[in-house]
Structure formats: structure tokens, C-alpha cells
Amino acid sequence: MKEMVIELLPEISEIKDRDLQDKVIACWQEAIDYRKWSRAELQSIPFTLLAENVKINFIEHVRTCTRLVIAIDQVLDQAYGSRKTAVNRDHLIAGTLLADVGKLFEYDKKADGTVYKSTHGRYLRHPFTGVGLGFKHDVPEAVLHIIAVHSKEGQGEKRSAEAIIFHHADFIDFELVQ
Secondary structure: OHHHHHHHOHHHHHOOOHHHHHHHHHHHHHHHHHOOOOHHHHOOOEOOOOOOOOOOEHHHHHHHHHHHHHHHHHHHHHHHHHHOOOOOHHHHHHHHHHOOOOHHHHEEEOOOOOEEEOHHHHHOOHHHHHHHHHHHOOOOHHHHHHHHHOOHHHOOOOOOHHHHHHHHHHHHHHHHHO
16 A cells, blocks of 8 residues: 555655655555545545535645645745745645545545545544544654644644645645635
8 A cells, every 4th residue: 555655645755754754654554544545536536525516636636735835845945045934844745745634534435436524524624633643653743733733723823834834835726726
């Protein structure tokens, strides 16, 4: 399954810290295995259940957000150099890749392939489940923070630089592709 995760999310290789890469992969493996999501399902389920007729799939959204945060960080580096607020790019990428992994618990599937909000999802939204999964796999707290505050659950919380970048990239993709 590790190979499937890396093939679906090649941006994992952008994380320089191999230990952190392995932790990100382990989270994805466990989340995929929870409901036995297939490669085809992961590439077809909608990235959100909050809108109808969503044409962007879950994996596309995760990959797009990851490429967006890398580009944003690179542009800020080029524009401001040492004047820019420090950003841990490994944490930024890992947090982006893990922010929505909890949706694989939040969603369930019917025999006909229809995806719906699971019982788990009615009680716990994906940021909570993602943090729990990351905690279980010893993901650094700075990365857990990105997962925790990326969505409405983070409103009013002080976000790290990495969490700010991801939060905006996530909502750019969410609001422009529905």
C-alpha cells in the first residue's frame, strides 16, 4: 500500500525529512485501510460533501493544495528573502498532505459507490480525526496544528505561518472549484 500512497501523492517526496515522510505515509495507509478505499475510489470520491455536483476529486484537491502551498512559499522566498517569516517547508507540506486525511473516516460508501457522511463523520469532522491519526503516528505538533486549524474549527485560533499558508490555499481551491 505504501507504493500506492506514493503514486497517488507524489508530492510526499518534497518532504526532505525521511522520518516525516514515513509518518505521513503511515497516516494515509491507516486511513485508506479503515474503509478499504481502493485507488479508483480515492481518485473519484468528491473532495467535499458540502456542495453538490463536485467535479474535483479528493486526491486532486490534496495534490493541488500541496502544489499551491509550495508555490506560495517559493514566491514569498523570492520576493522577501530573509525578511519573510520563517516557514518550515517540510511541516507545511506534511500538514497540507494530512489536513484532509480524516475525510477517509468522515466518509463512507454504499455498494453502488455513492459516498456519504459516515456515522463517524456526523460526530467528528476530519480535522479532529486527522489530528488523532497524526498523534497516533507521532507526527510533530507543528504539523498537527496545521491539520487542527485549517478549517472552520480553527477560526479564532492563532495560526502558525504554515497554517496560514495552507488555510488560504485550501480555501482558494475549495471556493474556486465547486
